[in-house]
Structures are given as structure tokens and as C-alpha cells.
Amino acid sequence: MSETDTAASVLYEVKDHIATITLNRPERRNALNFDAYDRLERALRRSVTDADVRCVIVTGADPAFCSGDDVREIMAAPKPKDAAPKSPTVRHQPTPAAMAALECDKPLIAAINGAAIGWGMELALYADIRIASDKAKFSEMFIKRGLVCDVGGFYRLPSIVGPAKAAELLFTGDVIDAQEAERIGLVTRTVPHEQLMDEARALAARIAENPPLALRYMKEGIRKGTYGDPRELGGWAIETIRALMQTEDHKEGVASFLEKRPPAFKGR
Template identity: 75%
Template sequence: MIDDAGHPQPEVLYEVSDHVATITLNRPERRNALNWNAYALLEQALRDASANNDVRCVVVTGSDPAFCSGDDVMEIMAGPKKFASPKDQMTVRHKPTPAAMAALECEKPMIAAVNGAAIGWGMELALYADIRIASANARFSEMFIKRGLVCDVGGFYRLPAIVGPAKAAELLFTGDIIDASEAERIGLVSKVVEHDALLGEAYALARRIAVNPPLALRFMKEGLSRSAFGDPQEIGAWAIATIRRLMETEDHKEGVASFLEKREPVFRGL
């Protein structure tokens, strides 16, 4: 992204004010789709927020018009630097996506201020937050099935605990897009507000959290994670191994090609 003075802007913005860290995905021209660099910057921002003793709450959002539209298809799914092929997998250690683990291991309470589309890994990112507040413009979809893939650790590890196993199965098996009101109805988000009020609402909540004792907040979050979700490492490792395998299938290639060619896919189970 280029600012008004013609200077390039980071693809992920990070700032701290009043004990609140704000992480903003900043590729609005790509609807905040994540390329390899953005993934790395997001991971680093989450690690920095977790390690910074001045931070007591984290707000994650996107530069309008989207929250995050998932992976950048041109770079990650259609580009040269893809996941390892099956013949290389014996030398690859299957482990969860680094940015996912940075989010899940963040010791600070995290709020997702979902300002627009949260699609694919964008929905995963929202799931990694402890609390989700949505703009009326928000849309959600675990669309991995449409690309012949499975979701990351968020869809398997957190979604069933948040919305229930049956609703999670419906969202994962169909790849359907739901709007903000439906997301609120099923408990995916805590609240839906007018678009212009979203960040104000998120920061008001973050400040109410940040005035509390930092150590108690850390252990409160840990206790909630232990009771509701357990350990994500095993399911995350399985998900990444499966994604690598599926990325070599003809159905995945058809899912990507149909997206780029703006047509309906034809899947053959190959």
C-alpha cells in the first residue's frame, strides 16, 4: 500500500497505545489477503504484543473494506512458493501455521474487530481471538472446501467449541458465506455494530479489559483456553500435513483455476 506522500506502507501495521496493541492487516487493494510477507509480519506482531509487558489487550482488524479475505491466491496457491510436494514431505516437519500458533500462544486477551469479509484464513484469524465484534458489513466463510482443501487449526480446534459441532460441520462442509447477523445469532461474534462504530466499540472493550491486573488477565486467558480448547499442536500439525497433501490434487488445482477464471469449478475426486 502507498500512503498519501507516495511512501510504501507495511503490509501489517502495529502500534501500542494505552496498554492496547493494534494489529492491522494493511493490503486493502487485495482485501487484506495474506501473502508470505504478510503472514510473517502478522506472526511477528502477535509475538511482539505477547512479549511486551506494556500490552494488556490486543485488537486485530483490517484496513477497509475487508478484515481478511484469506490467502493471496495468486501468490500462495498459484505462485511458485507453494507448500511442499508429497515427495518432499518426508523432510518437512508437519507443524501448525506459525501465525496461527502466534495467535493461539498470545498471552494477552485478543479482540477481533471484524470490519468486513473474513474469508478462509481470515475467518481463522477471527477465531483465534478471544472475543469477536463485527461491523454490519462483516461476512464470514470457511471456504477451504471450495479450493479442495481443509481448514487450518482454527476451524477444527476452535470453531466447534464456539458455535457447536453441528453448525461447525455445516460451515466447514459447505463453505457457505454468512452475514454479521447470522454470525451473532450462532454465537460466532459477541456483538454487531454499525461500521463506523466498530473500532470505538472494540477499543472501549479493550480499555475495560486493560485496566485489570496483567498477571490475572494472563492466567484467566490460560484457564479459559485449557477448559474450552485443550492443546492445538496435534490438530494443527495434522491440518498442515493434510493441506500439503491436498494441494497436490487435481481438485485443488481446479478450485484455484476456477477462482482465477471466474467460473464454477468441476471437481472429480482426483
């Protein structure tokens, strides 16, 4: 992955000890296809091994942060009836990109510049700090596709906004705006869109001024004190998604999205 490869689906750049990872499929609202999932995982892993990096920012190329899975390429792809779907979000272990974010031992800031939907909201949840543009929107819309969320919605969302609010967001798939996200504590602040990256970089610079080893241990302490081990939960979530992707309701959820019509779920 090259910093100068501006055509890549995920960009990686390091400046002043700050790695900026940018989802770069603006024509698809930064929806993740197979290539983007792979590049995102590699970028996050790279930030860990890059000795010059002390803080990481993840963001999207305008107009969106990440609109989730690329439905046409991933969720609507043909799947053998008795085989595990090919989707990188459907495996017998937690999603590799999710684990790369959760295992990143450097402070991770999400600069949410637009829609963070489905797995895009999951990605935002994996960050230690979330800053939102006033154009940002959030939704754990998995229920609308007859699925459950990835490990982020189960593992982090209840700790961030509380179990009852997390349940409301997960059960309804409702879309909330940046102001509501700030009110419930999902993001630490909302700023004018044009100021978002300046705010994120300024915060990252303040963090990067501190001793790297102490930063890593500080992050590990927060993780140990707040969250458990995501692997067992993530494995359960992936197995459940795998089973739900074989249901009629999931297929109806995808078909209704592609056909731009209300779904008709039947509970099978």
C-alpha cells in the first residue's frame, strides 16, 4: 500500500508521528468491498508496526465516513447454500479488520466526516475517541437487513452509551445525527464540517507529544478496565451472521434495499 497511490480504496499517510487512514471510495460512500476490507486491516496493522507513529486517525473521503458493506459486491453476492459466505465479515472468527482496530495499541481517533452506517458505525466504535462533523449520521442498521451487528455494537456500544440506549439503536436501526450522537456520548464533540480534520489533527498532535510507551500502557489500561476479550463474543457474532445470511428475511432485506422499496419480513 503506497501513500501516493491515490486510486487505492484505503490511503495511508504518516506526518508528524500521526498516521491518517482514509477510506477512499467516495463514489460508493466509502462502502467496504473485499479489497477495502483487506487494505483497511493492513493499514491498521501497519500503524502498529510503524515506529514513527504515535497516534492514528481514521476517516473517510467526503461525502461519507463509511456506509458499511458494499451491498452489491458483498451482501448480495451468490452464496452456496451449505458453505460459509465469502464476505470478510462472515467467518468463524471476529472480522479481521475489526480485530486489527481493537488490537491497535496506539491511540485511535475516528474523524467522522459523514454517514457512519452499519459496519461504518462499527469502525467508529473501535476508535478510542470519536469526533464528528456536523454532517455526520450514525446507524447500526443490521436489523434492517435481517442480521446482527459485528462485535463493536455488542462489545463497545453499551459501554459508551449505556445498555438501554444501545438496545434502542440496535433494535430499531434508527439513524441519528451528530448532535444526538454527542448528546448520548457516542462522540466527544461535534464540529463544523470544514474544521473536522484540523480538530482531529490538533488532538492527535497533543496526544503524540506524550511518551509512546506510556501512551500504549495507558490505552491498555483503559481497555482492560472497560472492556473484556472481544474474541469469544466476536466469534459468536460471526457465527450468528453466517446463519442469518441464509434466511429469507436477510435476502428480503437486501432485495428491498437494492430495489428501493419497503421490506416485507416473514420471520423465516
